[in-house]
Amino acid sequence: MSTKQPDNFGFGEDETMLRDSARKFFTDNCGADKLHALVAGDFNPHRESECNWDRDLWRQVVELGWTAACIPERAAGIGMPRVAAVALAEEAGRVAFPSPLLATFMASFVLEACHTAAADQMLEAIAMGKPVTLAIADIAGSPEEVETDVRVGADGCLSGSVCLVQDARKCDALVVSAGSETGTGLYLVDLGAEGVEIVPDHIIDLTRDQASIRFDGAAAIEVGAPGSAKAVVEAALPAILCVLSADMVGAGEWLLQTTVEYARTRIQFDRPIGFFQAVKHPLVNVMIEIDDARSLTYNAACAADVGADHALRLARMAKSRASDMAVFSASRAVQFHGGIGFTWECYVHLFFKRQMHSQTLLGDGRHHRHLLAEELISSAA
């Protein structure tokens, strides 16, 4: 298989159609007003941990085939390239969609890289709509070491705990890395099983849920070859970083367009505030950063699709630029909305909080630049 990338990043007719239908679906069903009503009912900063989402929309997403899109044909999926998942993640980010979509994409990339019968069986279930999440990060959020505090007992059951599990309460199952005598492997756990306790985090992002999960003799199936967690996760990591970056690109574009619309209509000093270069020029800078992150994300996803060796390097570039852009787009949106942007009733904070959450997940910009420097600077002769 050639590792040369197609000029169009692999966005053929099918991928473009899928993207356009997703945009229409979200436009029809997921306005920011509905999102606010769904997730922002309780403004108390000490509120109980929440998990607000629309299960009926998820059922429709499954019917539209989004969970099957990038599952390989060997596991009864459609077998589209990873750029299709990236396109869907971007559209989901554009409406800050509360759902297990991103988590399920990430888990499926890991399962696909396992190449075992058990993993393929779970991929079939995902294609049919089973939401699955992933636990590979350490407490700092780094996905590199795949070391968790979970141990596999002599009976094959899991004990210990994992943190930073995304959308855990929306999912039915979990792929988790756990240590055993044969090294660190990958295991599949039913989140409703005995000995599994979901301990929700209290998070700022209203559009996701996050939890630690405690295992106390929980039954598990090993889905990867023994000791293969690190290699499998490394193979899946480019696509994982890409869907997260794409979510930030989509959310960034919503923040940009919403702020531009406000700047066109909000009158001060007898003029729309977008007339003033102190507002206009930073908005252009936001646009430039979004475009950078978007192109880098497509490039990295396409590299992963053609099996290029340096796909992970390109994905770290995408995640780094997207994370920095996420912070910038979020801060400028609040700032340029002025007083109204500082309120709970303005929808901007929903996207602001999602961006600030996404940028740290699986390593922030600086984390990935540090690893890129190790690769590009230290190894350069």
Next chain:
Amino acid sequence: MAQAQHTDTAEQNEFRAYCREWLENNHPGWPDVPLPQGALELSDPAALEWLQGWQKSAFEAGLIGCDYPSEVGGGGRENCQLIANEEMLAARTPYLPNLIGLGMAAPTVFFHARDSVKQDLLPKLFSGEEIWCQGFSEPGAGSDLANQQTFARRDGDNWVINGHKVWTTLAHFASWMILLCRTDKEDKYNGLSYFVVPIKEALGKGVTVRPLIKLTGETGFNEVLFDDLIVPDEYRLDEVGAGWKVAMTTLSHERGAGPMVTPASGGMSTKEESGVSTGSPASLIALAKTQARGGKTAADDPLLRDEIVKLIIRRQAFRQNERRARVSALTDHPMRIPLQNKLVSSELNQDVAQLAYQIQGAASSLSVADERAPDGGQWQLAYMNSFGITIAAGTNEVQRNILGERVLGLPKSK
């Protein structure tokens, strides 16, 4: 896994192979005279002459003007200039001296001049035999370009031109100038007209060219004074009063956002082994490894490492944006990326050169004249010269206005 493969056409494939083979056998090597970092700083006639020789041979081989029709001296090909550029870049050939002509005058003349003028002027422009310059900026018309005061008065079949142009790159070598000037004092935008003007033959007879010295101490640009210069009406482009529209063709190409791809050679001013590729963040790594810092090297400083990688990422993003701009399904607004081209590339180059100052520390105080200067002091020179590009072709502040207004739809600043 089904996916559409967008690859080169048969014509492009065949042309790429041809270019590669030709360049293998015909790389001009390097001259005995020193070359400045780019054509914008050309002041030595011997350097110009050597570069003209290179441009002529590349033109005669069909690597320049590929996408223009053969009637005007072009190659009559389709989407092949990009291929030639990629191959010349890969072959690290020297830059092309007639860059104002190729980048701005050629597409403007091609889209707006009468046929006889195109056929007469474009072949010698492509070959580099005739150098071109651009008469746009004036002392009172910089960012506010439409505030032109140079005036062309109609006199039968001729026009009589009086006025003062500034920052005119290569005017001291130029045979021709593309000239934007006023023909109606009552109407700011619709009172402008556009001409091609033979300035070399009128030197001392209506045209005076005086060098201006850049902040680097180099020259390369000039002021040009017109004193009753007579130009035949044949050299007017488009209608009287349509100058602003014609100027937009020039500016869109100058900013990398026009329909014609500008011929571009490797852009190297020196041999690879002794030179600095000041546009390249990767070459910052080599510099950093040679600069001592706190018992280690600058390449071990975590803050500098972070900054270097940031620039490498931005360079990669720039390339990928250019790639995405060619896929219409992946661009929300057709001009969104093209209009960023000049702004983003010039700031990236400036930031790369500025970081080289930080990497060198106090050694960045050394000029090109000091033999102990790292990389021959070329980074410092590149940093100073980088402002030429962040200012030219509409300052980057004007570029941000254009992007904010035309792409984002924000209210106009004027």
